[in-house]
Amino acid sequence: MQREFGWQTDPQRTSEEPFYRRTAREVKETVSGWFHEKEEDSTLTDAQKLKASRRQFEQERQEAFRRLQAQQELEQLLQGK
Numbered sequence: 001m002q003r004e005f006g007w008q009t010d011p012q013r014t015s016e017e018p019f020y021r022r023t024a025r026e027v028k029e030t031v032s033g034w035f036h037e038k039e040e041d042s043t044l045t046d047a048q049k050l051k052a053s054r055r056q057f058e059q060e061r062q063e064a065f066r067r068l069q070a071q072q073e074l075e076q077l078l079q080g081k
Contacts, residue, residue: 035053044052 035050035057
């Protein structure tokens with residue numbers, strides 16, 4: 001696969017850690033980054049940051065649900081004509 005896509009191994013990054021573990025760690029770091037506030041909030045504790053992230057996630061989820069409902073209602077109205 002490396003030959004197919006022209007990938008080359010980085011000589012500085014030879015690791016004994018299996019590929020799946022490195023990938024899982026990188027995915028975890030990426031996903032956890034989605035739920036962290038900007039670094040401006042460095043005075044907040046981790047628990048406060050987590051609570052704020054959860055609140056923001058819930059607000060965005062509720063807004064997406066409202067938009068979905070509105071879209072479905074509009075489609076029903078258009079089908080009814």
